[in-house]
Amino acid sequence: MGISAPPARSQAPGLPAGEPVHVPLYRTIADALIRDIRKSRYHEGARLPASRELARALEVNRATVHQALQVLKREGWVETNRGGGTRVARRSVAAPVVAPSPAWDRISSSLLSRIMVEPQPPETAPRGALDLSRLAPDEREFPSAAFAADLAEVARDGSLLAYGSPFGYRPLRETLAARLARRGIPAEADGILIVNGAQQGLDLITRALVDPGDAVAVESPSYAGALSLFRAHRARLLGVPLDAEGPEPAALARVLGERPKFLYTIPDFQNPTGLLASAGRRAELAATSAAAGVLVVEDAFDADLVVEGELPRPIAALAPGHVVHLGTLSKALFPGVRVGWISGPKEFVHRLAALKRVGELTSPPVLQAALNLFLARGEFDRHLAKTRARLRTRLALAHRVIRERFPLGTRCERPLGGWCLWIELPDGVPGRALAAAAREKGVLVSAGADFHADQADVPALRVTVARGSGADLERALETVGACARTLAKHAARRRRPCPGREDEEASLIQI
Secondary structure (H helix, E strand, O other): OOOOOOOOEEOOOOOOOOOOEEOOHHHHHHHHHHHHHHOOOOOOOOEOOOHHHHHHHHOOOHHHHHHHHHHHHHOOOEEEEOOOEEEEOOOOOOOOOOOOOOOHHHHOOHHHHHHHOOOOOOOOOOOOOEEOOOOOOOHHHOOHHHHHHHHHHHOOOHHHHOOOOOOOOHHHHHHHHHHHHHOOOOOOHHHEEEEOHHHHHHHHHHHHHOOOOOEEEEEEOOOHHHHHHHHHOOOEEEEEEEEOOEEOHHHHHHHHOOOOOEEEEOOOOOOOOOOOOOHHHHHHHHHHHHHHOOEEEEEOOOOOOEOOOOOOOOHHHHOHHHEEEEEEOOOOOOHHHOOEEEEOOHHHHHHHHHHHHHHHOOOOHHHHHHHHHHHHOOHHHHHHHHHHHHHHHHHHHHHHHHHHHOEOOOEOOOOOEOOEEEEEOOOOOOHHHHHHHHHHOOEEOEEHHHHOOOOOOOOEEEEEOOOOOHHHHHHHHHHHHHHHHHHHHHHHHHHOOOOOOOOOHHHEOOO
16 A cells, blocks of 8 residues: 555654654654655545555554544645545645646657757856856956946836837937947847847847758857757758858858858857958958848857957948848846847848747836946946956966967967957867866866867867956966866877877977
8 A cells, every 4th residue: 555654753853862752643644645645646636545444554543544634634635525535635735746747758849859958058157166168257347336326217217117119228229229330330220129138139030030941051160059049940050160261261152052041150259269250251251141142140249349459340231231230238248137139121120029029028128228328328338448458368368378288289369359269179189078177177168069060079178268367267277278288198199109208298389
């Protein structure tokens, strides 16, 4: 019958050891039945064995069983009906779950099933870890007080606490249009859609354009979050390799010949490589895509974070009718505010607004109004100047440590902005193995495989310089470099066994 009554004397919580408390036998039997109900041995509405049968199985007096059943009834676990015996209560107030959970694998959509097999980023870093994997600014650097004052000011306007337009707060769209115009993009407020970060914008674009099996052209490597999104929508990914100036022209022409739904590109401090596409390559990409009739989705998530020189004109400024431009303040300001935007051909932007309305009705007007005030008062630009100065120092420090502490054959270009550096490792040093080894030493980095459409392991890493102190960054990169040297030595032994000839210091490089 599955019920075994424990001894009637047990240790009560909170009493000193050696001072047992007496638990009545009927209470012990009641608790055993409750455990059986919780474990779904008896489901809602199921009939319990008769009291005579329970008494015989437990070798106790029937009156004791009757007392136990009265406890269950009083606590809401069971109910009795004339002639119907004792049954597990259908709406038990004592236990919210008295039946098996739904079979999630059976009822889940194919979309959810595909998303669940993608690598899920951890919510937080392990305690004490040095995190070079997160592409997010350090919250200790946030201008929180200034933004809080702006938010408190706009929150006094009750209309901003009501529903707003799915397009977003119009004054913010006007401010963004003016900022885009300064970069040469012919934007207007009616052609801008506010979204909850660039990721939601990319999801809207993908949902609007991609059916299962459709081709999408992507740079190789590319942003891992975009690749996961495209795979979730069952897109067929066409990779375009990068050279020193941007997407390689011959490969781009070949891929565009397959007529993908769109080309996803990150010309400003590309994630993960940090590459800044040249002006000439941007012009060539715009012309080639327009001639092929392929839409370009330009992700400018890091465009504000230039630390040396001037940014070339955006692709949206070169072929505005053929380009959808994505922007965000997440990487230069507050990721948690979740404000990004889509700028592009007005007809398409209005279609995206209709799609957005179905999913969330509107974005929070009060947050957008506070952000608009933050921009209009120049607070964002003052914060940006401080961020750029810090970033310039970080990039120089990271590049120096990689140059000095990583093994012979490592390649790493110093970016002109953005938060990330791409480290190409010597042959035989797999990125996943190095990321795992660094994690064992308390440092988090991103394996290069995360940024390739086929997720194949490659000898590469992405590191970010967004978080922690300069000393933390230096210590973390020295740790990763030591792990890389160890793996490089092992790889050298496998290729050419020469015991005794490995010299760790001789394996250091200059980049």
